Amino acid sequence: MSSFKEEISKRRTFAIISHPDAGKTTLTEKLLLYGGAINLAGSVKGKRTAKHAVSDWMEIEKQRGISVTSSVLQFKYNGYCINIFDTPGHEDFSEDTYRTLMAADSAVMVIDGSKGVEKQTIKLFKVCVMRNIPIITFINKMDRDAKNSFDLLEDIENVLGIHTYPVNWPIGSGKEFKGVYDRNSKKILAFTANNGQKEVEKKELTLDDPALEDTIGYYHKQDLFDEIELLDGAGDEFDLEAVRNGQLTPVFFGSALTNFGVEPFLEQFLQLTTPPLPRETVDEKVEPMSDFFSAFVFKIQANMNKAHRDRVAFMRICSGKFEKNMEVFHVQGNKKMRLSQPQQIMAQEREIVDEAYAGDIIGVFDPGIFSIGDTICSPGHKVQFRGIPTFAPEHFALVRQKDTMKRKQFIKGTSQIAQEGAIQIFQELDAGMEEVIVGVVGVLQFDVLKYRLQNEYNCDIIMETLPYEFIRWIVNDDLDPKTLDLASDTKKIQDLKGNHLLLFTSYWSINWALEHNKGLELAEFGTN
Numbered sequence: 001m002s003s004f005k006e007e008i009s010k011r012r013t014f015a016i017i018s019h020p021d022a023g024k025t026t027l028t029e030k031l032l033l034y035g036g037a038i039n040l041a042g043s044v045k046g047k048r049t050a051k052h053a054v055s056d057w058m059e060i061e062k063q064r065g066i067s068v069t070s071s072v073l074q075f076k077y078n079g080y081c082i083n084i085f086d087t088p089g090h091e092d093f094s095e096d097t098y099r100t101l102m103a104a105d106s107a108v109m110v111i112d113g114s115k116g117v118e119k120q121t122i123k124l125f126k127v128c129v130m131r132n133i134p135i136i137t138f139i140n141k142m143d144r145d146a147k148n149s150f151d152l153l154e155d156i157e158n159v160l161g162i163h164t165y166p167v168n169w170p171i172g173s174g175k176e177f178k179g180v181y182d183r184n185s186k187k188i189l190a191f192t193a194n195n196g197q198k199e200v201e202k203k204e205l206t207l208d209d210p211a212l213e214d215t216i217g218y219y220h221k222q223d224l225f226d227e228i229e230l231l232d233g234a235g236d237e238f239d240l241e242a243v244r245n246g247q248l249t250p251v252f253f254g255s256a257l258t259n260f261g262v263e264p265f266l267e268q269f270l271q272l273t274t275p276p277l278p279r280e281t282v283d284e285k286v287e288p289m290s291d292f293f294s295a296f297v298f299k300i301q302a303n304m305n306k307a308h309r310d311r312v313a314f315m316r317i318c319s320g321k322f323e324k325n326m327e328v329f330h331v332q333g334n335k336k337m338r339l340s341q342p343q344q345i346m347a348q349e350r351e352i353v354d355e356a357y358a359g360d361i362i363g364v365f366d367p368g369i370f371s372i373g374d375t376i377c378s379p380g381h382k383v384q385f386r387g388i389p390t391f392a393p394e395h396f397a398l399v400r401q402k403d404t405m406k407r408k409q410f411i412k413g414t415s416q417i418a419q420e421g422a423i424q425i426f427q428e429l430d431a432g433m434e435e436v437i438v439g440v441v442g443v444l445q446f447d448v449l450k451y452r453l454q455n456e457y458n459c460d461i462i463m464e465t466l467p468y469e470f471i472r473w474i475v476n477d478d479l480d481p482k483t484l485d486l487a488s489d490t491k492k493i494q495d496l497k498g499n500h501l502l503l504f505t506s507y508w509s510i511n512w513a514l515e516h517n518k519g520l521e522l523a524e525f526g527t528n
């Protein structure tokens with residue numbers, strides 16, 4: 001294999017999704033530890049110490065001690081080159097997480113064993129399903145009292161609607177956590193807590209090992225034998241094809257904090273997932289190993305470096321090889337250009353990259369020309385990737401500038417922040433930009449908007465929260481929204497591109513609209 005192909009085939013690009021506090025950050029730290037990318041666990045994000053290793057870009061982030069932005073971490077392990085999206089853990093920042101999932105080839109779903117499937121996991125999971133990408137589950141915190149393992153699987157199957165295949169099986173939990181049984185090797189890995197060090201003392205036993213009973217205890221042994229029988233008899237069969245289509249999730253049990261089960265998980269994860277997948281453009285499918293370069297922008301982040309007021313556009317390379325200073329074509333801008341200062345984030349450090357391959361993520365300096373979903377490709381081979389969907393905001397506010405003389409700054413600021421994808425802006429039908437309706441996925445983005453308008457655009461705003469909770473795009477192109485028969489608490493609005501939408505306060509009013517307007521089609525996602 002040529003080195004170009006080799007480079008691409010060793011890439012794995014995935015996101016870790018979870019409800020806040022399930023252990024995503026801890027698991028990410030442990031994975032990085034195996035890659036040798038960082039020496040000490042605990043340096044990805046220290047919540048308590050307010051130490052933000054990768055994204056330390058905004059006051060709000062510092063004040064609240066949370067990571068507002070997602071970043072990409074790259075490390076090498078066993079001949080693989082791994083790109084992990086470190087997505088914001090806080091509930092308020094899920095639209096960025098949604099978009100990040102559009103750039104990943106697979107997802108790791110971390111679930112707290114004592115809680116099962118939680119709210120935010122469901123939302124993020126839906127996006128993964130939309131893309132049919134493999135989802136690998138890590139049930140964490142087995143060193144704490146966990147729910148019954150069969151119930152946890154049932155929860156995943158019922159709530160998320162995906163089949164499960166436990167790759168390993170826990171023996172007890174909490175104080176009684178004895179280890180896991182690996183169904184493939186038919187060996188037991190006994191639990192040894194090691195306070196997070198890389199080297200875990202490995203104690204493996206076969207089922208017929210005379211020391212088994214001493215290691216896990218008589219009752220656990222009995223239970224384990226019964227459970228293995230049940231799993232082998234009644235559980236789903238392992239089917240790699242179904243895993244790769246996102247219909248079956250392999251499930252691992254472990255404890256990220258004590259570093260138990262993390263390395264076996266990583267090793268098997270790499271086997272279960274594929275190198276970068278082909279990507280759909282408007283009229284073809286782009287294979288990662290194609291000789292031309294192509295990428296799309298999935299995230300724009302302002303003020304990564306406060307001193308320079310810069311904006312960085314993050315793009316996912318879909319095919320070919322990127323080389324520093326190479327000439328590219330920006331499809332939406334219809335312009336040839338050179339990407340300056342391409343950056344990659346290696347654990348804690350951002351560094352300039354000389355080359356990157358399909359599957360990698362690079363951040364490039366953006367003088368304000370890129371939008372989310374834009375395509376960048378070799379000038380000799382023009383393609384255009386399908387846009388990234390606009391995810392439905394869940395909170396809305398009416399926003400206007402305090403000082404009417406600041407109109408220009410207000411429009412510029414809100415439009416730019418919307419272009420970065422931090423907020424979505426809407427207007428009442430036939431209204432001007434004096435007053436806009438801002439929609440966000442997480443309420444903290446309202447604070448971000450206020451802060452940034454004040455600090456970057458010198459514009460104070462008045463914000464009035466609106467009672468709407470649901471937004472739907474009107475799919476029917478030819479429909480005049482003014483003719484719609486709607487409940488009194490439904491609002492007709494449009495986005496900046498002129499698409500028509502409806503705001504609702506309840507599911508009841510959504511149904512009312514559908515029942516009273518034959519043929520009306522509403523969508524939960526918009527297109528860029």
Ligand code: G4P
Pocket residue numbers: 018019020021022023024025026027047048089140141142143144254255256257258
């Ligand atoms: P998140 O990124 O998904 O939000 O979760 P994070 O890794 O920050 O973990 C949330 C809390 O759960 C942390 O405790 C962390 O130490 C703990 N935790 C993670 N994995 C395990 C595990 O396998 N077992 C146990 N027992 N705990 C685990 P914290 O007290 O909230 O914060 P910290 O001060 O330890 O950082």
